[in-house]
Amino acid sequence: MSELKRTQLYDVHVAAGASMVDFGGWEMPIQYPSGIVAEHLYTRHACSLFDVSHMGRVLVEGPDRVAFLQHVLSSNVESLDLNMAQYCIIPTENGSAVDDAYLYRFEEERFLLVVNAANTEKDLAHLREAMKNYNCTMTEITKDWAAIAVQGPKCKDILMTLSGGVQLTEPMKNALGTVTLEGRLVRVAKTGYTGEPLGFEVYCRSEDAAWLWNRLVELGAKPAGLGARDTLRLEAALPLYGHEMGLDPAGNEMPIFAVPLAKFAVSFAPQKGDFIGRKPLEQQFAAFKRIMNRDFSDLSVLPRRIQPITLLDRGVMRAGMPVYRGEKQVGWVTSGTMVPYYVAEGEGLQTVITDETAKRAIGLCYIDSDILTDDTVEVDIRGKRLKAVIPANHMSVSAPPFARPLLYRPEEKDPVGSLENLPGKAFELLKKAEENHLWRQKQCINLIPSENTPSHAVQMLSASDPSCRYAEHKKVLSFYDKDIFYYQGTKFIDEVERLLVEQMRLYLGCAQVETRVVSGQMSNMATFSALMDWKNRLDRKHTPQRLGYVMNNHIIKGGHLSAQPMGALRDYVAVDPKTERTAVVNFPVCRDNIYKIDVEGTKKLIDEYRPELIIFGKSMVLHREPVAEIRAFVDAQNIPTTIMYDMAHVLGLIGDHFQNPFADGAEIVTGSTHKTFFGPQRGVIGVNYQREDLKWGLWEAIESRTFPGSVSNHHLGTQLGMLMAAYEMNHFKDAYQSAIIANAKHFARALKAQGLDVQGDPAIDYTETHQVIVSVGYGTGPEVAERLEENNVIVNYQTTPEEEGFTASGALRMGVSEMTRFGFGPAEFDELAALMADCILRGKDISEDVVRLRSRFTKMHYCFNDAEFNAALDRFAGEIGF
Template sequence: MSELKRTQLYETHVAAGASMVDFGGWEMPVQYPTGIVAEHLYTRHFCSLFDVSHMGRLLIEGPERLAFLQHVLSSNVAGLDLNMAQYCILPDEDGGAVDDAYLYRFEEERFLLVVNAANTEKDLMHLRSVVKDYDCTITDITSRWASIAVQGPKSKDLLTTLSGGVQVTEPMKNALNTLTFEGHEVKVAKTGYTGEPLGYEVYCRSEDAAWLWNRLVELGARPAGLGARDTLRMEAGFPLYGHEMGVDPDGQRIPIFAVPLAKFAVSFAPQKGEFIGRKALEQQFDAFRRIMNRDFSDCTALPRRILPIALLDRGVMRAGMAVYRGEKQVGWVTSGTMVPYYVAEGEGLETVITQETAKRAIGLCYVDSDVLTDDVVEVDIRGRRLKAVIPARHMSVGAPPYARPLLYRRPEDEVSQPADRAAKALELLHLAQDNHQWRQRQCINLIPSENTPSRAVQLLAASDPSCRYAEHKKIISFYDKDVFYYQGTKFIDTVEQLLAEQMRQYLGCTQVETRVISGQMSNMATFSALMDWKNRLDRKHTPQRLGYVLNNHIIRGGHLSAQPMGALKDYIAVDPVTERTAVVNFPVCRDDLFRIDVEETKKVIDRYRPELIIFGKSMVLRREPVAEIRRFVTEQNIPTTIMYDMAHVLGLVGDHFQKPFEEGAEIVTGSTHKTFFGPQRGVIGVNYRREDLKWGLWETIQSRAFPGSVSNHHLGTQLGLLMAAYEMNYFKDSYQKAVIDNAKYFAKALHEAGLHVLGDPAIGYTETHQVLVDVGYGTGPEVAERLEENNIIVNYQATPDEEGFTASGALRMGVSEMTRFGFGQTEFTELAGLMADCILRGKDVGQEVSRLRSRYTTMHYCFDGPEFQTALEQFMGQIGF
């Protein structure tokens, strides 16, 4: 025992009663007095501490550090940004793993490579045999810096306490930060080996390790040992060197692409050159692609893969046990045990994690490549063949802050039940009536993306054109006159021309396209047109996608439709250097995460020279700096297109908010049913003229609307939109002023009622129709549900430092609909008090809310004179409503 190495926290573990064992030449805690099961569960429920100071920490410095790492690692190190980390593998020439590792870039001029403890000496020998050919150095700093993994749903809260409220890292996986914990310098990585959606690894100087460990214990974290670390990583499906990497029970090298994480860890980017093992890995990757396409004709390079496995019969799997399909052995269990979990009840967001616990026999296996998800296999457990299954995964981290176990359930065919369709139809009418009365008479709607159209808009939208077609296109042979493909369309032709005139007047632009039927479609048509216009001079080759695009990140409130996973996905290129989509994001101010940092944005534009700049957010408290950025790109002669996605603020275009075209936007897209008065549709506006170079882009936008996006462009709602445009152009000044005044007053009233209102108090918290209230990390869905039970409809929202919608700690609210129904300062003050009673004091305010709402059922900012009402009644009579 005396020859074993000890971490900086050895004495701390002994004092806590840990059971110490030999692990890779280190004397490490395998468990504490509470036991492995309790440690596993506490990690999943609260927060556990793991001493990972035994891991090798290697500092890579010198002029050729990048070239060296590109050669010895499987990942694309050139794509690693400052303050980001990446999982990687040290390959050998045959495509096996010398080790797997994590590479960190806390500083511009050096990298930190963290390797497995048992492999540190072997890895150093391997790396030093190569580094002699490069002008860089490897320094083992394992003894100088300690490392503590802080893992679990409360980990961020505990670390934020130590940071004095400073954001620990950005909320995305692999983010890094250097900061101070109560006077001690630390480096924090949003990484870990437990699979927790909230998990960090904290690097501190060796002399600070005991202080940090004990301080976290004081805050509520509990120590956990190697036993729990193993069950946690197994549940998460993470490989362990010597089990899922290295050699198999037959002594054969396990190919790197046998491990699912290889698809993230291996890059074949040209800038990597002939790195170690590249040829073998390319052969494995070719086999991997065939296997994923269910082509098992040649699995020579990848005969087996690592997959999850779960026992269906009662028993316990252990590493080395044989796996059979029929009478044929198809592989082995590589890791297996009984893993505890908390039992959950309910469905969807109604799911509740109970205090009841259970166990399940799960693990990982190395099996033939033609074994598929849902295949039933058998495991030989002490001579008995027990049934097992290959599940897709054991756990999901898609609903933070909790990691959620996925118990295997085989899909079953649904049995359709006979129904009395007439009775169901009547039931539908009754249910719809009840819902209409509740939403329109008893509820206060604060969803910022919703607005009730006026009676006239609704009636027109449901009138005869709603069931018709009117496809049309400009034809050059007829001097760009529209030709309709159907008869009976003269009325809708008139409507479309009038609508275009009204929308041009409202937006202050030269051209509009109104056939798109949603804001999402507006963006898709625009992106498609931009890509087509980029390729207009070369139709003989595969079209190039859009180069760099600058937008608001979705975590910062950006529109989903402007993200690489949204409407942009089919039109954005992949940067060959970073191997990520060519999207960069607006930097935000450190002291106001809802405001774009203009000076930093200029640096980003200068570096990336984006082809497209997209302003606009769905969580929007501030004006967008369109004018400032237009001036900059003009001065710097940067050829770019500036687009403003005004989906949420289309109804605020004007003197009280922004005039996008006057400020320099070229394209505006939007939804017509949020702050605007219309039914659910979209619109595209441009400020191009026939003599402009980009007039061709406008013509392409039109063709991408029809026939590119729609055939039937929903004529009824287009007719309703014309009425909404008349209303907006007539009432916009008074309406927009009232909306923004009400938003500021509502925010102030909520603050005075004791709620935590987000935004800058110096501007009244908001410059738009939206108000954001922080109700506590991860509690947004629960609070929103409680408010709905009390007849207040809001939108729970993740703030810029939260991981996703299930971790939402805020409520996003808008005042536009209730402003139209007559709410003013008095009503919003009363509402703020009711919300505070419900949220802070748990009071039932539903009846009071309904009484308040019942006094405000008349729509304002719409035409309601006697002559108009007479015409409306006549119209209703004629159409049979």
């Protein structure tokens, strides 16, 4: 009888011909007959299974569970939301690691802590000793629940085959879910140790382990052992206890902040109190910040750090090999091997992963903290010094669904341009611009929902004088709030701006409008800045407070980039000291329609977070936003908040055919003026505040944060074009908007009839806006969009709310606005739907058919074009030299 422990899948491994080894007291598969290299490559290319049931699994329960975990873990446990996980470290009193671990919160009342197999007994002894003063319990469930890592680009499709198409988790890293796979309950975590952007760890009852493993194999996954697990984690530069944590090769304890992941795993939140190792970790963090600022004056606290290393000379690195810079030993290799990869060809989105494979010698090293990225070093390999370099990364996961190797290449300098033959280059520019203009305006069909072609009058006015002039102006109280201009020659633009404000107030249906912002993003920035300024209006002597909680549509759920912490909101929203995350909460979506806000769920979140600002609006928008419902709720609950609606995509649809935001209760509306609103590229801010309102001061802040806060030259030429577009929109609004909505619904039905997977609610013809979304298959959106462009149809490839990023996009986002303006109606959208289906589903060349269809529709509609107006336009063009 073997004295080694065995997982629930031992017999499955033996039956598959695995080579079994002792790993931390467990008899585990090191590799299968296909070998480590094949297993590594299959993970990166398709989907591999790893038995991780040897990892220690412990349930932590009881009244003091949070306080206990805050004390013994490095992470901020209070920041862990339900159905989320976090990487953490179990620290010693002196700031080194007992182990690293993952903490999961599948349920409200308990946590699951997963630790390294070889350290389980040591970890539990350490934790039990620390638990004596806490009213909570730990229950090891390693024998009761098996764990299978399902990793690789195809893992999601395979698992969702078993779930019947039910989404496993939210698409972000560390998300959790509880689902049934063919009737068997499992816990799913979007985590893993391979570095794959698409990977899950599935926890199932022990009696279901063999069934699940075998079903996954039947569906195309292949088993992989510890050998491939090690090469994969090494390529991803993930630490392994005993190599990158614990004792270094000289027998000294390694500081936790020597590991790059420490900056994510360690929290100094006040609610953590005096947790184990806090003071030495604070010293390490201070040293880490100095080192990151290239202050190497004191390296005593953090003398060495873990960094990637790539061998430039021919050879293989192994753990323990010395690393030198010159004649000085600066550290050791902690992990090293030869790693396979698929060779790629092409650039950008046109990159193709070929079937050709190669290998490279990479590793991790523990080296002096003053060694920087791109520094060259030498590795002593059996007495021979081989040249190596410190790269930034071995791999990138920024383009899912594939993890992509980063082969070390010295940074290339951008080529210096030439001053030769500039007249010839100018001529070539005109030629190519003409070709592009004719293609876009007469030969291709543009379905990008964020674009539109302005009328000829709008285009000519935008390029006329006062283009490139200045007209800064500001209201001055001394002159009874009359605008004072800082430049002469501005009387005409003053008149234009006053007329534009008048027309936009009529169009938006609001009291005040700011038109000097030059983009939708700037509209939002000026508004956020004004909200922050207004919040701090009573106390100018201290550092201004940022906005408290903001509610928005998450970018993955179709939200605007500018309303995200990564976008324009970034500099204005606070960080919640409790969670140490940006104070943003997202609208929940309906389970049966992920494109629609869950109103009741939203009310619960508003009641919990009481946001200072609620931002409606999306860039992927099929439905009206529930402004009226939320306005009624916050008023009834007396929640002091500001409701804003970023209507960038649907600004041209304001009204009875879509939505009246101010009538619904929005206070601020921002937008872009070149999408469904068919003007030049500008922005607009509208509010419904009156002079007697408390928030009149917010409107004044919006004006001041526009000028001088955001703009100096506010692009006066396009102000003229904008006024013409406003005249057109107010005149043709009803006919234009009704045509847009009708065409979008008809186009959606036509695409569906052609066999395409149209997203949205069929009960409303899939859309209430100008947009239509079609699913074309996970990760295929960019390729399909490129194929359509080659056939003269321009669309967006789009990430759906279930996908990980734009390179993993599985949908096309389309809009009917521009082609409606060029005269397309139901018959033309029927014809277009048939052509697109031929291209998407059957790979047919439709390019000439598209040109023929487009060439019939080159006249602009919903603009002034009678004989008298056209004669005036021709006279204007002649006078200004167009």
